[in-house]
Amino acid sequence: MDPDLSSLDALLDEEDADGYLVDDTSHNSTQKYLSGFEAHDPFVTLYTPEETVLLVSALEYGRAKKQSRADEVRRVAEYDYRDLAAEYGPAEAKARVHASFLDDYGTSSVLTPERFPLGPADGLRDRDVSVTPDHSDRVTEIRAAKTDEEIAHVRAAQEANEASMRAAEDLIAAADVEDGILVHDGEPLTSERVKEEIEVTLLRHGCGLDDTIVACGADAADPHDQGSGPLRADEAIIIDIFPRSKSTGYHADMTRTFLKGEPSAEIREWFDLTHEALAAALDAVEPGVTGEEVHDAVCDIYEGAGHDTLRANPTAETGFIHSTGHGVGLDVHELPRLAPTGGELKPGHVITVEPGLYDPSVGGVRIEDIAVVTEDGYENLTSYPVELTV
Amino acid sequence: MDPDLSSLDALLDEEDADGYLVDDTSHNSTQKYLSGFEAHDPFVTLYTPEETVLLVSALEYGRAKKQSRADEVRRVAEYDYRDLAAEYGPAEAKARVHASFLDDYGTSSVLTPERFPLGPADGLRDRDVSVTPDHSDRVTEIRAAKTDEEIAHVRAAQEANEASMRAAEDLIAAADVEDGILVHDGEPLTSERVKEEIEVTLLRHGCGLDDTIVACGADAADPHDQGSGPLRADEAIIIDIFPRSKSTGYHADMTRTFLKGEPSAEIREWFDLTHEALAAALDAVEPGVTGEEVHDAVCDIYEGAGHDTLRANPTAETGFIHSTGHGVGLDVHELPRLAPTGGELKPGHVITVEPGLYDPSVGGVRIEDIAVVTEDGYENLTSYPVELTV
Structure with missing residues (x-):
């Protein structure tokens, strides 16, 4: 199914945000809806009016390429997650990987679901990415x-x-x-x-x-x-x-x-x-x-x-x-x-x-x-x- | 089951935080572990070294009193959620209710799970509550x-x-x-x-x-x-x-x-x-x-x-x-x-x-x-x- 996301595009335009970011498992239905992918462990979906990109673990890569509705699927390993985690610990490693990933897609400001995870949000904000929870719950409105x-x-x-x-x-x-x-x-x-x-x-x-x-x-x-x-x-x-x-x-x-x-x-x-x-x-x-x-x-x-x-x-x-x-x-x-x-x-x-x-x-x-x-x-x-x- | 939370008490002491706050459904296992309660809709658990208090909807109140391990169960209605939502919308109403609830328990700084929801966290920070995600994942360590x-x-x-x-x-x-x-x-x-x-x-x-x-x-x-x-x-x-x-x-x-x-x-x-x-x-x-x-x-x-x-x-x-x-x-x-x-x-x-x-x-x-x-x-x-x- 290809959802009609035009009202999300309009919201991004109004709020002057580059994209909409989700970091969750597919038990979060907004994640499932935007990614078209099911996984038990958290993964990242970046939606922009131009494309939808997933960032997943090596374990999910093959399946994500086959099953998701994303235009592109990237792996955390491409961003040296393992070395970063060894040097800085998992929280900071994740923040660095996510910031590099967003940067690859020219994204310095994102809207997120109201219940986007705080740790990753703080990690991005510390790296000068603007992260704003969408109180209007636009994607759940679209899903309705x-x-x-x-x-x-x-x-x-x-x-x-x-x-x-x-x-x-x-x-x-x-x-x-x-x-x-x-x-x-x-x-x-x-x-x-x-x-x-x-x-x-x-x-x-x-x-x-x-x-x-x-x-x-x-x-x-x-x-x-x-x-x-x-x-x-x-x-x-x-x-x-x-x-x-x-x-x-x-x-x-x-x-x-x-x-x-x-x-x-x-x-x-x-x-x-x-x-x-x-x-x-x-x-x-x-x-x-x-x-x-x-x-x-x-x-x-x-x-x-x-x-x-x-x-x-x-x-x-x-x-x-x-x-x-x-x-x-x-x-x-x-x-x-x-x-x-x-x-x-x-x-x-x-x-x-x-x-x-x-x-x-x-x-x-x-x-x-x-x-x-x-x-x-x-x-x-x-x-x-x-x-x-x- | 009464979990041994002494290492959480130690963390709160080290980090100079008044309590540990969870805002999630019981599908979040840290929520289930600390509250001893199962519910499909998000509810709030405040853990302090003195007591565990739940904040739930009217719908869950009776069951929470019977089933949870909390010392006390409060209802959002006690904090005028409905009137606040009518005046300010649900996100701000929730923030005001949560801030009043924390204030009732003398709590102005909380640690949270790494994946605590961003919208509610921002709502509390706007009301001068210090909200810090616990990167050390102490409760998941205790649960292990x-x-x-x-x-x-x-x-x-x-x-x-x-x-x-x-x-x-x-x-x-x-x-x-x-x-x-x-x-x-x-x-x-x-x-x-x-x-x-x-x-x-x-x-x-x-x-x-x-x-x-x-x-x-x-x-x-x-x-x-x-x-x-x-x-x-x-x-x-x-x-x-x-x-x-x-x-x-x-x-x-x-x-x-x-x-x-x-x-x-x-x-x-x-x-x-x-x-x-x-x-x-x-x-x-x-x-x-x-x-x-x-x-x-x-x-x-x-x-x-x-x-x-x-x-x-x-x-x-x-x-x-x-x-x-x-x-x-x-x-x-x-x-x-x-x-x-x-x-x-x-x-x-x-x-x-x-x-x-x-x-x-x-x-x-x-x-x-x-x-x-x-x-x-x-x-x-x-x-x-x-x-x-x-």
Whole structure:
């Protein structure tokens, strides 16, 4: 994929900077996006309006030449890294190598990601390179608007996601109930067992995931508790799955809440209200609407029904205690924000919409779809049904 | 686990700094180690000799109080983040919140990891906080020496690793050969299929891994090529597996090279020489020996047999073209280095020893064990056999 980086060129021009510099592993999605290269150890990408150049270790050189989208790949050995490290230590050696590398490309001022590493930045500044973190987060903004190819990658990850949600729901549906505990194959059906089934299903569909949430009862009242132990009947079980495609690196994200047995009136009311909030939020999605307005649609529904929200009470610990959603792409959490600070939605933004209610004395309910903003509204990329009882 | 941070206290004292500050997700292992907390979004840990304090979002607050090793957990909402972000934007709001937070703990000068994020560092410096990256990498040095509990975590991950290597070897051993291609269940046996089997086996054993290497023939000549496509008979297949335990976060790491069919005389010689290099390197391991000396033991063997090494020729593209090994813990690559820049080994260091030879016209051979440095030598944590032909 060749990203459209014209707005980065414009930013470099405005800020009078020669290039944009990244020094990170490809776990940093801006690094992966600009370099088109995956590596576990940090490497350097210099982007200028004329060319993209990588600086890598000998170990990564062959692969980088083959796989990256760079116009040129250089090796640290060409800049005598080893001798410099022996003489000055690794930090100063790296600074000297990076400064020489930038000098080779006529670059004496760079913008960087907000979270560019401090040590290397100081090393370059000590050598009179101007290094300025880009607070506007321009590359993450560029990354937020997906090409059709990227949307297809998310769609493929979401298909794997739905297969794994189906495997989880089937496991819960097939369970027996003994003394209020779900039982499968004569053993208590645990959160860990359901996660394993989800993650194996994802692997069989070419996706990986390390942190599935399968959280029951009070565990589910903490939105980021991953859940543990036996699952119980008559309690809400939140399942939140956000796989990454191993081949493309793109994510999907979806949450469902299931209940085996009989829901209390309160859980049923929470579920229906959350389903209503999901619909209201999606109804609000179109280009030009802000993430804040979509978030407000959810808060309006919850507050109207007497629930607390972070909008009404910034230190609330029960009620709707997170934002409405986020962008999804190479990162599972990226721009745009569907939150009080969320800016305008644009066509190609891939977003989650995930209202939820939480209270340790009741449990948690969350429903999350993933959708893409289109020219005149949105397309929901989720086809998984929304049903509480299984 | 309560890590022994006395040498960090000594560093703070030497450098006249009030505290050590980390601003990152728990994917940063120094963050995970100091905070004892796992979260996908960045959070702040302030370590001082008196206490460890976390600064987290509302979303992580409940879980952080329960799970982290911090003495105290604070929320950004307590510092009016939302109002500040509305007035000044997120970067400046964050800087103001962090400065107020540090001020609450009487901290006006901090050391940070070398790769602390630049934007937040500049934000603090603008508010007269002294922020100095610790080039000595003291916390990664502390992390390198493992407690018995941490060694047990690595050992457990290595048991899962050996089960997954067994699954891979069994799949290759059971394959038929048709027209020089391995065939399983009537389909070509691919690198992707073997990786899937490895990763499913790891999941069933409580470990995760996203980037297994199963590389055959010329693919294996590039040490970090992950391999793809049908596996071939009579060619060396490098399998490198480095799982992370989902429960503890600790890694293991092991490589074997397998060949189905008849090895050429050259591959056989490479394999035996590499096995010899592994033994020579392990023989050299004991406290007080440097990583460089262990690396030299491997280079001596290879150079003695007429192979190129990076020691003899820093731009070599064939021969022994990587370092001998690295520490393993919360990171799969961490201190110490078994490389030209490697310092003294100490008891509790968990290290890989992984000699290998590479040439696209021959293929690649690598054998990697994982071991722990003991008071008087080492204990090999690997029990998987070393056999080329399957």
